[in-house]
Amino acid sequence: MKLLLDKAKQIRRAVMQLVVTAKMGHIGGDFSEIEILVALYYKYLRISPATQENSNRDRFVLSKGHSVEALYCILADLSFFSTADLATYGKFGSRFIGHPHNKIPGIEMNTGSLGHGLALGVGMALAGKMDAKAYYTYVVMGDGEVEEGSVWEAAMAGAHYKLDHLIAFVDKNGLQISGSTEQVMAHENLEERWRAFGWEVLSINGNDLEQVCMAIETAHKIVGKPIMIVAHTIKGKGCSFMENKVEWHHRVPTDEEFKKFMQQTKRDDKNDCPC
Numbered sequence: 448m449k450l451l452l453d454k455a456k457q458i459r460r461a462v463m464q465l466v467v468t469a470k471m472g473h474i475g476g477d478f479s480e481i482e483i484l485v486a487l488y489y490k491y492l493r494i495s496p497a498t499q500e501n502s503n504r505d506r507f508v509l510s511k512g513h514s515v516e517a518l519y520c521i522l523a524d525l526s527f528f529s530t531a532d533l534a535t536y537g538k539f540g541s542r543f544i545g546h547p548h549n550k551i552p553g554i555e556m557n558t559g560s561l562g563h564g565l566a567l568g569v570g571m572a573l574a575g576k577m578d579a580k581a582y583y584t585y586v587v588m589g590d591g592e593v594e595e596g597s598v599w600e601a602a603m604a605g606a607h608y609k610l611d612h613l614i615a616f617v618d619k620n621g622l623q624i625s626g627s628t629e630q631v632m633a634h635e636n637l638e639e640r641w642r643a644f645g646w647e648v649l650s651i652n653g654n655d656l657e658q659v660c661m662a663i664e665t666a667h668k669i670v671g672k673p674i675m676i677v678a679h680t681i682k683g684k685g686c687s688f689m690e691n692k693v694e695w696h697h698r699v700p701t702d703e704e705f706k707k708f709m710q711q712t713k714r715d716d717k718n719d720c721p722c
């Protein structure tokens with residue numbers, strides 16, 4: 448667990464560095480999803496630079512594609528590409544743009560137009576089931592994203608095909624681009640909604656790494672239906688001046704804010720800030 452906690456800190460600092468250098472990004476949603484991505488990439492996902500073409504690899508879809516900076520920093524740390532390469536993020540001509548695409552090593556699917564990642568995950572999980580493969584498909588969505596109707600078509604299909612190797616998360620940070628999810632399109636009782644669609648539903652604190660790990664391990668034991676992990680998180684988690692503030696959906700920290708965050712999260716090991 449210490450390794451994972453340390454990775455979460457390292458990745459938050461790397462994301463901050465990346466966003467401030469490029470002067471673009473969606474840092475609030477990066478910070479809310481970090482524990483989910485860290486648990487998956489450093490503990491559960493059976494993928495690596497050497498095995499990314501292997502048909503038995505686990506699949507991961509970051510459906511809330513705007514929060515790609517956290518994914519980039521993790522993939523760089525895992526050597527899918529170099530940190531020098533990632534340092535071109537946001538520059539003219541760079542392949543590292545503001546949303547994921549599958550020309551980048553380690554990225555399975557193009558996302559960013561919200562509402563499509565779960566359907567892609569259903570397709571991957573169904574293909575795995577038809578081919579009798581043992582891989583898992585993981586999808587991470589935003590809570591604003593689940594206001595899209597296409598998500599619920601995918602929810603029906605996942606249950607219909609009994610896709611028990613499909614594990615989805617909703618990063619339920621309560622905020623989306625222009626306000627709270629309750630203001631924009633209320634969806635109280637989110638857990639009950641997924642249950643009604645035939646999914647096994649787990650509800651956790653998504654910024655607590657132990658809870659994230661326990662939920663994934665519980666999900667691996669479920670048979671006959673897909674699993675939704677409703678991860679209650681805080682947008683901007685881990686940054687004192689960012690937490691729960693809607694403007695941090697895509698605001699870029701000033702130099703002063705950058706320094707403050709780096710001071711508050713100071714670490715002393717050599718692996719700091721891969722970017």
Ligand SMILES: Cc1ncc(C[n+]2csc(CCOP(=O)(O)OP(=O)(O)O)c2C)c(N)n1
Nearest residue numbers: 476513559560561589590591592622623624
């Ligand atoms: C189809 C579509 N509509 C609108 C947008 C613009 N957009 C980008 S992020 C965002 C809000 C997403 O909120 P949420 O899913 O809660 O993400 P998070 O809070 O985790 O950043 C919107 C509306 C988009 N990317 N795709």
Ligand SMILES: [Mg+2]
Nearest residue numbers: 590591622623
């Ligand atoms: Mg949100």
